[in-house]
Amino acid sequence: MKTDNPYTSLPDNAFWKTAVAGRKPREITGLWTPKFEIKKDQVIATAGSCFAQHIGRALKARGYAWHDSEPAPLLMHFNQEKCHLFNYGVFTFRTGNIYTVALLKQWLDWSLGKSVLPDEIWQSPDKRYYDLFRPNIEPNGFKSAEEALKSRQSTLKAMKSSLAKTDLFIFTLGLTEAWVNRQAHSVYPICPGTLAGEFDPTQHQFKNFNFLEIYTALTEVLDTLKSINPHMRFLLTVSPVPLTATASGEHVVTATLHSKSILRAVAGELKASRADTDYFPSYEIISAFPFKGVFYAENMRNVQPQGVNFVMNSFFNCQARVFGEPIANPTTVNHQATTHSGSQKMTDEVCEDALLDAFKK
Amino acid sequence: MKQLCFIGTSHLAALAHAWFQGESARYSKFQASFFAGGGSSLYEAEFSPNTIKAPIASKLAENFQRSAQGETTINLDQYDYFIFQGLDYPIIEILRLSLLLAKHEQFFSSDCLKNGFIHHLESQPITPCIQHILHYTTAPIIISTTPKTSYLALQNQPLEYSSYLLYADFFELLFLTAKHELFNDPRLTLIKQPEETLATPFFTKTDYLNKTCFAKHHDYWHKTPNYGQAVLKKIFAQLTD
Numbered sequence: 001m002k003t004d005n006p007y008t009s010l011p012d013n014a015f016w017k018t019a020v021a022g023r024k025p026r027e028i029t030g031l032w033t034p035k036f037e038i039k040k041d042q043v044i045a046t047a048g049s050c051f052a053q054h055i056g057r058a059l060k061a062r063g064y065a066w067h068d069s070e071p072a073p074l075l076m077h078f079n080q081e082k083c084h085l086f087n088y089g090v091f092t093f094r095t096g097n098i099y100t101v102a103l104l105k106q107w108l109d110w111s112l113g114k115s116v117l118p119d120e121i122w123q124s125p126d127k128r129y130y131d132l133f134r135p136n137i138e139p140n141g142f143k144s145a146e147e148a149l150k151s152r153q154s155t156l157k158a159m160k161s162s163l164a165k166t167d168l169f170i171f172t173l174g175l176t177e178a179w180v181n182r183q184a185h186s187v188y189p190i191c192p193g194t195l196a197g198e199f200d201p202t203q204h205q206f207k208n209f210n211f212l213e214i215y216t217a218l219t220e221v222l223d224t225l226k227s228i229n230p231h232m233r234f235l236l237t238v239s240p241v242p243l244t245a246t247a248s249g250e251h252v253v254t255a256t257l258h259s260k261s262i263l264r265a266v267a268g269e270l271k272a273s274r275a276d277t278d279y280f281p282s283y284e285i286i287s288a289f290p291f292k293g294v295f296y297a298e299n300m301r302n303v304q305p306q307g308v309n310f311v312m313n314s315f316f317n318c319q320a321r322v323f324g325e326p327i328a329n330p331t332t333v334n335h336q337a338t339t340h341s342g343s344q345k346m347t348d349e350v351c352e353d354a355l356l357d358a359f360k361k
Numbered sequence: 362m363k364q365l366c367f368i369g370t371s372h373l374a375a376l377a378h379a380w381f382q383g384e385s386a387r388y389s390k391f392q393a394s395f396f397a398g399g400g401s402s403l404y405e406a407e408f409s410p411n412t413i414k415a416p417i418a419s420k421l422a423e424n425f426q427r428s429a430q431g432e433t434t435i436n437l438d439q440y441d442y443f444i445f446q447g448l449d450y451p452i453i454e455i456l457r458l459s460l461l462l463a464k465h466e467q468f469f470s471s472d473c474l475k476n477g478f479i480h481h482l483e484s485q486p487i488t489p490c491i492q493h494i495l496h497y498t499t500a501p502i503i504i505s506t507t508p509k510t511s512y513l514a515l516q517n518q519p520l521e522y523s524s525y526l527l528y529a530d531f532f533e534l535l536f537l538t539a540k541h542e543l544f545n546d547p548r549l550t551l552i553k554q555p556e557e558t559l560a561t562p563f564f565t566k567t568d569y570l571n572k573t574c575f576a577k578h579h580d581y582w583h584k585t586p587n588y589g590q591a592v593l594k595k596i597f598a599q600l601t602d
Contacts, residue, residue, distance in 0.1 A: 074454040075477025154468035354583040355399045358374030359427045
């Protein structure tokens, strides 16, 4: 007589045959069993590599309290394109892409005054000034070094004050490779001399962070954030976007898989060891082989909008499967639109009077 | 006889009022039509190559009919000059921005703010009309800015305007740069508010305040026919130059 074994009571999603085999990519669902509920009234911060912006945007669109620590100037509010051009409303903090954990730690340490802020600003031949720690934060750089530094200070101040009220911090891990300054030990998001700056081999050094370095740095980051707000929880994701280029000497495919494997392992390890940390598998949903690469564009690097939608729908569906449909948050009603239409009505009334007075018969 | 087409928001009312109260006699070589679309109604305008038209039964049609003696369509080839009144300076937004800057709560680069002004100007109700006329006619176009806030506002709400005064010069310069960048065409002439109407570089003399609008809505921006007279003088100086 057969006895039960540990596998007999497992759900369908634990078996390849029922969860994957014979299914079309879009039919493979339920990859995430969230550890904790994400409520609509929780203040959510998003940061990380470029894929993180999709998470922030989707949360905002669904009425979650996604936090924008540095809103665009009022003059620009109704022009999304211009806001994005100046990197407003993209990530919670106006840092630009934070590809590596080392860079996240650096921004955090700067905002908390734990390390010295470098005044490294690059002047282009046409006399525009670029902050090498977020070189494309403004489309054409700044008009002066002073402006670039003031702008960075503003971001750090906003970051510090926002973290204290953040309930959920979502970080998308992007890369293991980075360029660092040998003397200042600072980490750049992009190699100097590519988007801005000048490459100097005596100053700029390639660094491919290993598992232990990333794990240690991210643990420190999470502990620091926890010390700012003991209630804060963390959701880690790994970007499914492959490397544009590698300086590791490897083929870009093997370098990508090396990099993503380490990041995925760090995220998995932290999820397993910390009650306050979860992992959402956006990386797997886009790049795992059962999905056959259908969500990538022709260059097999960019994720197509339908892929982003599929990932974000999975995110919300998995939350709803475990915790039920979220309750609407009355505080996230579009106040801006309400105020705008209210003041428009007032303006129309005033104008009506001026016209009646001038053109009365 | 030169035909003038005035197009604008409710701020055109001060000019029209002055014109009908006797200024027309002073400029007898010119005949003027006024197409005023109050509030946001100019956004309703429909464009075809030779016309700017108010849709049937729209708010704009009602406004045009009232200001242009029953007309609801501007036939572009009937006019020698087009004059726009109603390019708004975004004072409400600037007051709030000034407060943020004064408290050092947030910093914005000058490029970013200039782009904000450009967006503001692009979104003005008169801007599509200007662009359409530039595209389909060869007529010269004059653009006059909305009058600056009344000095009375500063007297009544000094605290609200105190931060603004710290940055007013800076914002004025950015607004001017944005205007010249957006309306960069040799056929366009941007005219400033007449000097004699200003109490300070940033406020209009209280005498010019439209008392009806102020009494009913606490509105510090709509002006009297005397103000319209001063603007007309400046416009005609440009036309006869």
